[in-house]
Amino acid sequence: MQLLLLLLVFLLAACGNEQGEDADTAGLRVYHHSSDGAPTSLDPVQSATLYANLIVVNAYDTLYSYKYLERPYALKPNLAAAMPEVSEDGLSYTIRLKRGVRFIDDPAFADGIGREVTAADVAYSILRHFDPESRPQGAWLWQGRVAGLEEWKAAGSDYDQPASGLEIVDRYTLRIRLLNPYPQLLYTLAMGYSGVVPREAVERYGREFGLKPVGSGPFRVVSYDTEKLIFEPNADWRWQRVDLAAEGFDPETQGFTGIAALDGQMPPFVDRFEISFIKESAARWNSFTKGNEIQYAGVPVELADREGRVLASKDPVKLIPEYAELYQVRSDIEAGFVYSAFNMDMEFGSDPDPEQNERNRALRCAMIKGFDWERRNDSFYLNLGVVFPGVIPPVVPEFDPDAPRDSVTRDVAGARRLLAQHGWTAEALPAMVYGTVGSVRSRQFYEQFRAWMMEIGFPREKIVLREYATFGDLNKQWRESQLPLISAGWGLDYPDAENTLQLFYGPNKAPGSNSSNYNNPEYNALFEQAAIMLPSPERTAIYRRMNQMLVDDCVAITGLSRTRIGVWHREVLMYPDNSIVGGFFFPFVALADENGLRLAAEPAPEVN
């Protein structure tokens, strides 16, 4: 019986085609990427997640993009012909577009042929964020910054009416007028939210536009479902020979990838780009190690944690010899961080009575002292995360490596002392509701947190777990200011500490991004002062002062930037970066074989 079953299995296996290659892709240069999550929409106005952003910045053009390799991240013109002309007062940005850029062919256009991208398209794409029908998610980037947008919305979001802050000077020139200087403006024009879309396609496809991208980016979407997206290079895109120096190549830190071979070569280097959306780490790893399926993956934590299983060492990150022969590895600090913020509108927070306010502050500070970041790092982040004080993460230029580390150093005695000094006995301590999503990992976070709080004097029953079935439910509680502790992660939208400091800016209180409802007039004033300053030592000093205020006020238990370990097959030449600011690496992905770089039989025409 068993023999028959085995024979049946082999017979069935023989029936299948050679895995990983079929008649459609035979002979093509196909790169199989993977992502640990899937986008729900490819509409730029709904590209809030990094999964969506990754796709959108490659299917659509943004005015600016980040250089492939330069770190810290640096902008370069993309659809824009050059960096903008900025008026002396910083309120006017004149941006000229490259000419001859075309949308891909689509039935939405006359005769189905993609037309040229114009300044009106850029304006339209931004205006969509102020049209409720679009269900936009990116309005916050330009609301209160670009003139006339709220008025345009209040007047009925009529696309045939202009918005005063988006002046179409001529067919290829857009002038953006600001209410106040906005140094981060160009970063916003490199985000997926600002992907340029054609009005005809949006109106034709309506709600389905999120499934049918019609852009002018380096790739066009061939197919898209819940499991996979397939890109093909856009033959009409402005491919140019790779200039690694201009892209910020650092041979010392990036040379190991083999991408030096791309210098001077003409992309695209792949004929097809497949992205599999695989949330389950075990399935993703099995598919990666199979050899002829996905070529990029993250190392599952449960495997990475056991030295000798996948990693030969964690510091530095090195693969075991068996894997090192087959794969490249890169470990990178995320562009973001995890933290837990106190809800300042609840029992632990601000109080109009100065004495109670100080008591509450002492309580928060004691909890921060009781938190063990090193242990958290070791237990859940492979001890590779970077723990830092405050909310300015290591990846931004304003990070202060010399900032005092008291707030991230465990001090149980100090915590107990603080509680005792301010009358926080076991009976007086309020119950702390720990809200989280119902999952094994979240439960483990809670139990670890509870144990630490018990050590500083919290009775066990006063650290109360409240589990929510979905992240949506938990998010709702944060937005409606229902929980005393908000444990969250934040992915940087752009490499500027303003993006994390705004998490505690008073006017951004819930339901906005300031879920902690921190509202310090001095902090707010500093934020507003810095918000109109260009990067400078003075601005950095203000940022760091604000950061210290958050630390001194014990507003949050913060923070840790996780280290992501990515592995990819050696025949793939790339420097991957899946963060929101890093998604522009797709056009540079290349494949090699025993003869070297696999180039196209007929290179794409070069566009100057």
Added chain:
Amino acid sequence: MELFSYSLRKLATGVPLVIGVTLVSFLLMVYFGPDKTFELVGKNPTQEQIDEVRAQLGYDQPMVVRYAGYLREIVTFDFGSSDSTGEPISSILARTVPISLAVALPGFVLGNVLGVLLGLLAAFYRGAWPDKLIMGSAAIGMSISFLIVIIGFQILLSSSSGLNLFPVRGWSMDSFGEYVSYVTVPTLATVFVALGYNTRFYRSVIVEETTRDHVRTARAFGVPSLQLYCKLILKNCLIPIITRIMFSIPFVVISGSLLIESYFGIPGIGKITYDAIITGDQPILKAVVALTAIMLVLVQLLTDIMYRWVDPRVSLK
């Protein structure tokens, strides 16, 4: 004529069932399901933006109005578009249900056919070692978590550290060979788990039939065992067998299998339904619940007709 009038009566009595199921599920969705609003508004919304999205989702409407709209959708078979992707529900179902069916059907058929055969074998050798072996294996199959089975089969048959015979993930029906290649491991995993439950059930049904007087009489008259089991006993067991199989069909057709589809990268209705549940995508949930309820009513009718076909003594009145 009798059949026609019976069918009409049966369908008519199915209407309250559909209403009941949809009402209860709708109330659960609305009062206990996730609030889709906060997923749609992004990172830093204003209260105005939240209110706009809530209005678009219809969350500001009275319950009665919303449920009336749901009933209208059921009658017209137009459930609108997904709140997540904007894709019309009809398009989602047309795209994913055939895939889920193609994934689930082989395992469903094999699981039941083998279950009946093994159940017969176990009943025939009742008390002897074949019976114990089959029942023991069934217990093992039932005890192991489906997730473990999936991962185990994936590693054993698909991964480079196993036999490496099949793809780990993916789906294609462009050719029969590709289809077999992608469906084999999911089918084996499904059969491994389902077979235990099916075998135990069918064995108990068959064993009960063997204790009947007519079987004892047939044995006494020297009817050969093969004929006894396959013709007499099995035929009399068809009613519970048909019941079990038929009532599984709606869940095979509409609901799909989340675990199978997630782990094997199959773009079926199961994963979409699961995502809809955890994100509160109500149009998808309403469609799946309504269609499952309708299918159950149709299955009930078909089952009754099949009873009549299998057992002429059954009257459709």
